[in-house]
Amino acid sequence: MVLGTTSGAGKSWLTTALCRWYSNQGLKVAPFKAQNMSNNARVVPGPGGTGADAGGFGAWGEIGSAQYFQALAARAVPEVRMNPLLLKPEADTKSQVVLMGQVSAELTALPWRGRSERVWPQIAAALDALRAENDVVVIEGAGSPAEINLHASDIVNMRVARHSDARCLLVTDIDRGGAFAHLYGTWALLPEDERALIHGFVLNKFRGDASLLAPAPQMLQDLTGVPTVATIPMQWHHGLPEEDGVFDDRSTAAGAVQTTVAVIAYPRISNLDEFQPLKNVPGVRLQWVRSPADLAALGAADWVVLPGSKATASDLAWLRAQGLDGAIATHAARGGRVLGVCGGLQMLGEALIDTDGIDGNAPGLGLLPLVTAFARDKTVRLTHTCWGTLAGAWSALSGVEVSGYEIHHGQTAQHPAMAAGGDVAREVMPRLAWTNAAGNVLGVYLHGLFEDTAVLHALFGTRALTLDSVFDGLARSADACFAPGVLAALIARPAPGTTPAAA
Structure with a gap:
């Protein structure tokens, strides 16, 4: 699972890269994000995967564009289970709620905290089904897992991580400044059982000489027990669509x-x-x-x-x-x-x-x-x-x-x-x-x-980069930036007698 210290830290980018990297290892891969808030949506086969009938109409549904692209990166057919809950903002205090690809007027009318228990069973069922059908599921979190005002009603970050016993990466945008404080503060605000699921820190959007980061990564590991497993350079031309941001x-x-x-x-x-x-x-x-x-x-x-x-x-x-x-x-x-x-x-x-x-x-x-x-x-x-x-x-x-x-x-x-x-x-x-x-x-x-x-x-009179070439470029970047063996270890089966988190 890819978590972030903030929105815009690089969760979607990294999740997409890992979907292609694991697919390139010959594995059957699927992406998952329990809840996405975005007005960027794609049309995919709805519940049951039936799609349209011969006349062009049928059970089509909507998912966030990020999960659509992640599915393509994974060489999987995009479908609604990959993003079971989509919130489409219509005003500052109102969002249209799309559950399993379909607009729900009933859920749209409910207050934010009133939705979580109503939708969690379908979210969990979608995740469990994808896990049963694939070798690897790469899960994307939302915002920050340390939003303590939302922790009790969380259905997208640590509740998902606990449910699947996911091995989590925590990524931060170092270009914003304060990256080590973001990483430490996020880790420190999590309950102890959830901290145990964090397997590595990732510094994203780094510009400069990586050797100048020392001794901060080791100091952070001494404080948390969590290693910094990747430093990803700033990439302006990676070719992947921005999920919600604008470009300059x-x-x-x-x-x-x-x-x-x-x-x-x-x-x-x-x-x-x-x-x-x-x-x-x-x-x-x-x-x-x-x-x-x-x-x-x-x-x-x-x-x-x-x-x-x-x-x-x-x-x-x-x-x-x-x-x-x-x-x-x-x-x-x-x-x-x-x-x-x-x-x-x-x-x-x-x-x-x-x-x-x-x-x-x-x-x-x-x-x-x-x-x-x-x-x-x-x-x-x-x-x-x-x-x-x-x-x-x-x-x-x-x-x-x-x-x-x-x-x-x-x-x-x-x-x-x-x-x-x-x-x-x-x-x-x-x-x-x-x-x-x-x-x-x-x-x-x-x-x-x-x-x-x-x-x-x-x-x-020209052709742009193909998505496949973009996805392969992301996978190469991830492979070059992560410490040797880390990506393979994240999906390694636990040794007999150990828990996945301890493996």
Whole structure:
């Protein structure tokens, strides 16, 4: 199990690397995270692993994107047991609760601490099943295991570790400063029986001469009995999508900038990980934008992207409050490319209509003659389709086959009154994508466009790093950074007459 002293310490990165490393040893591997809080989600087979029926509909479910990528790294089929509980923040004090891949209105309405005992049996059953079916399960924790205000209702960190008697690594971000205090403080706040499960400390994101760390690792081991088993250097270009963070110029693709892509970073942005392949394309600069000044600082941005949103009406109000609506309209009027994905597509239309209290009513940006009606039923599915004929800025996509996924409440259609007046959106993917008459504004429900190699090649004439090459690079990094024998020892069977924690 990979635990962290804080959020952002590197748990997801390390878990993914270990999934591929153990898979490379010829083992059957699966990832697991009991509870993830993220608006980055993927569509996977639901309970029973049935997936869609022949018509394309069926028991699809959602899991956090991090576990999806970890499953691919493990060479396993991603499925809902790998992340049985997903919390999707809709506001500062509210999250949609997804249990075993399905939205639960009942659990969403419960207070935070009231959920744990309700969901623990399904979490434990999912973990037990994965352990029974695999040689290795690599478990990711959440936040810090030493959140003493949450310890009694914990269902993601040490309760999971105790249930599975997991051998735990505790990773910290040394670039933040205070790494040894973070490690010692986390260890010291754990009960003694839980301390015994910590088998190694990991220093992540280190910059400089590792010899200068001495004598701190030995001093820490003298205090805790736990060795520091790895020092991982800072890696700006590892190629793995960030789980929830944003990126800056240090993590964009190297080389001369040929295309600048500005992504609007509203508060409830979702599925930002789908833009990672653009960061891996030579010559593409990807930049988050939160104000007209940010957009102006880029000069003439080639693209403006409105990504997905977990709270479309709220994020649209935020966008207007920043003055970005005018900046986007000006960019479009000048012929600049505008792309809206899922919630971004909904914002590009004339209106959001919500009669069931799902998301909210709002006027749209008016860049596409469309109207979106929110529905209680959520569309969650994988989709394989083909682009129709596109004119103008996005014409390179014409006829290209594409695979992706849908996660949305709203359903979008042509605005009837505007159609009667002659303003008709061009449907370039049945019920999924539309452009304006000029062809420079494109809205699409399909997530994962830039993970499709055919789409990347059509737009940029190149191919980004494959995920397999990214995963293999992570595994090589882990192998080089860990002390010899540590990774093998973490999964070694205990000697007869010993407990796993003592082995």
